[in-house]
Amino acid sequence: MRAGPLSDSEVIETLNEKFVNTWVLLRELPELISGAKGEIPSLVAKKMRQHYTDSVDILALTPDAEVIMHQPESALPYRNPSQAYLTVLKHSVAAFEGRRTRVGKRSKLDRNPISLGTALMEVLHVYGTFCTDTPDDTVVRIDTTPFESGGILHIEIQVGVGKSAGTFELFHADTELPLKEDTDAALDGAWNVSPGSMGHIFHNFSRGQCFKLVATGADAQTANAFLARVSVVPHS
Structure with missing residues (x-):
């Protein structure tokens, strides 16, 4: 992290202005919990212990210690980890500010990130080539056109207990797939979500539109299931 995202000036500025920053070693948790x-x-x-999944875990919490974002460092995309980390930070801030305006600064928030959002859909699907016939079989289409003034799109993804980790990326509906090599058209994503774990995607959009969520497996020959819960916190 120090040689990557934490060496980026915009990341440092965002962390200093918007967050109270700390780090904790796993071995120190029992003493703190006591x-x-x-x-x-x-x-x-x-x-931290409840959400621990990786050697370096990134968590964003509200002042009431409710988790808004959980992102394992190893799951940041290798092509541009600093930009991905900055995106996660900005959407965490937007998610918190969007909820705070609706429930008040002192209100207790639900455990589910963006819990006050309007539920759009819940989809159980599978990624992995041996059980699918076409690339579209791993595409989930998301319609936010009813939210004319935009909002914060939240996709909570629960990966099944199969052997293959999953990567989930959000695109504009008109993005042509598969992408050309070295093309990075994803708006946001949850990368390399391990089996049995949960990932989150936050995307701030200014007007209602259609998106598509694309799921791919780390092992193209091994299938795994995932459950995607999609909700929106509308802009005021």
Whole structure:
């Protein structure tokens, strides 16, 4: 992280202006959870343990210690990790500010990120070539046109317990697939989500439009299921 995203000036500026930053070693969590450093550190440490999946985990929490974003560092795309990390940070801020205007600064938020969003759809699907016939079999079409003034699109993705990790990328509906080599047209994504884990995609859009979510497996010969829950927090 230090040689990548944390060396980017815009990332550093965003972290300093919008977040209270800290880091914790996994071996320190039991002491913090016990309350040795106080009630708030104990609550934050519990959230960290609940969401721990990788050697370097990135979490964004509200002042009430509710998780808005969880992104394993190893799942950032290798092509431009700094930009991906910056996107995750900005959408975390937008998600929190969008909810805060609706429930008040002191209100307790639900455990589900962007829980006050309007549910659009819930899709159970499969990625992996041996069980699909065409690339479109791993495409989920998302219609946000009812939200004329835009909003924050949230896609919560639960990956099944099969052997293959999944990468999920959001595109404009008219993006032609498959992409040409070295083309990066994805708007946002959740990359390399491991089996049995959950990923989140946040995308801020200014007007209602259609998108498509494309799911691919780390192992093209191995199938796995995923459940995608799609919701929108509309702009005021």
